[in-house]
Amino acid sequence: MKILSRIYLILVFIFLYAPIAVMILISFNSGESTTEMQGLSLYWYREMLRDSATLEALRNTLVLSISSAVISTVVGTLAAVGIHRMRNRFLRGAVMSVTNIPMMNPDIVTGISLMLLFVFVGTLLGLESYLSFWTLLIAHVTFNLPYVILSVLPKLKQMDKNIPEAALDLGCTPIQSFFKVELPFIMPGVVTGFIMAFTLSFDDFVISNFTSGSSFETLTIHIYSMIKKSVKPDIYALSTLIFAAVLLLLVVYNMSDRSERADAKTEKRRTLRFRGKEGGAAK
């Protein structure tokens, strides 16, 4: 039984990672073939760095995903605080449903509807080109927002409501209380929200495809347009680099998470030890 379950596990992982492994391998191929390894080289990496269109698409994507992540983190955190403070339960429920809909909505619907809106507003304003970096940014902030709100809200709920009150009690104005006490408390949620927004924005294709004009090409759109012509291995090289970056981000994130957990563990142990001492002193 044990062997069977282990084999099953290995199969699952092969299924998950084989495509990536193949892609990484082929990215080091010295020939142009996608089926036959002709020798190891960094040729396609050099090719990729020489391809200015791809590099610009990468730069565009980074600019877009970082700025949309920053904006949606700020706006989403404020929204979460607002939702958390709502006293009317019915209203809060309604706002939460409205928040969740864009998440459940298929990307294609969100993309088409945003495009329609931008074209409509663009026509009203008499603009020459309806779609640009700015429409793309608005679209990305829109679909990122609910993820930020949903990662910040639980931290707010965890916070004892006396904590901000204690800050007011000690002389903080409500604004000071937010920055000195509440924000540090919900920071882990804010960071998680930011990372989620960044990755979602980075790898989005469907919505971007509908809302970006011809003037601004993201990486996913660029790759898609390349595939339509012919697939060159420099795309594999780029994908490998992105995969490595994501892996690195994940490892760093997990390590910080684990060290936090380890802290909590040693703290707990220490507390128990001190409890013991206190009990001893009492006797």
Add this chain to the structure above:
Amino acid sequence: MSMNGKKLIELRGITKSFDGEVVLDNISLDIYEDEFITLLGPSGCGKTTTLRIIGGFESPDSGDVFFDGVRINDTPPYKRHINTVFQRYALFPHLNVYENIAFGLRVAKVKDDEEISNRVREMLEMVNLKGFERRHVTTLSGGQQQRVAIARALINKPRVLLLDEPLGALDLKLRKDMQNELKNMQKRTGITFIYVTHDQEEALSMSDTVVVMNEGSIMQIGTPTDIYNEPKNAYVADFIGESNIVDGVMLDDFSVKMSGQTFVCVDKGFGKNTPVDVVVRPEDVDVVAPESGMLRGKVTSVTFKGVHYEVIVDIGGFKWMIQTTDYVAPDAVIGIDIEPDAIHIMNKSEYSGMFGDYSSFSDELDALSENSEEEED
């Protein structure tokens, strides 16, 4: 007593309701300088809401709050010379002990690091936490967190300290120690302490003044001895300690009839043949031989309590609680004697007949209801 001191806080006709439910119903209360005053009552009696109104975290629907003669209804908490020790401490988890205590000074823009460090050290000394400066607050035990919360609240030298059931989460031994420490701290600093608890023993042992509350109203205000010896009505008599509350008739001054017998008492001024509630504390009842007792009854249960036995006696259908150091056997018939000064007479009130009969008494039930009280508020 501090009643002679200067009035510091006045509550005038405070009414407050949440979602249409009245939590405070026309409360008026004077609090004096250098006073240790306790708001005592079961959960939901409005004691915490009263505290929060004084602290500025809730505003009354109607009525006024005065501080030093100035109306402060609309003054936000950060502008009041009042600090609070919260029920679950509410320490700032991202700061260490030192920074938690120094928080008030930093917000007040005290720039001199030496002054901050001196005052933090002074506070740590006062709460016996020397050497804990660099410790993270989440690594502290409940008792230690409690001390940090007190130090943090006192560093700005407030005129009033609010304490919301601060000892509720501590174990019994630690709680007793902290009670003494808090009392001493209040005496030493001269700061007015407003203390909220549902624990009557705590209230009696620490306070200069006890305010007994129930369902949003104040039942009685007085010194601990007043409250214990001269409860105003059956509710207070029952809530503060154990009491037998018997239906009686005041025949004349110094003479009351209950359970078919006439007793000499020390109360007067109730008129002739007036129905009253008679309070007799269990420790004031003497067990005697059945033939020589003023009243006679059958023992229905005996519980050993360490210092004394708790005996429930059926006298004419009414179950009395008696605390005695002499063992009596269950089902035995005993007589009881009551001295005149052990009898306390109260006017009939809306609470008459609701309390003070031990026919349905059970320790287990008592413990249960106490636990549930600690939950909310």
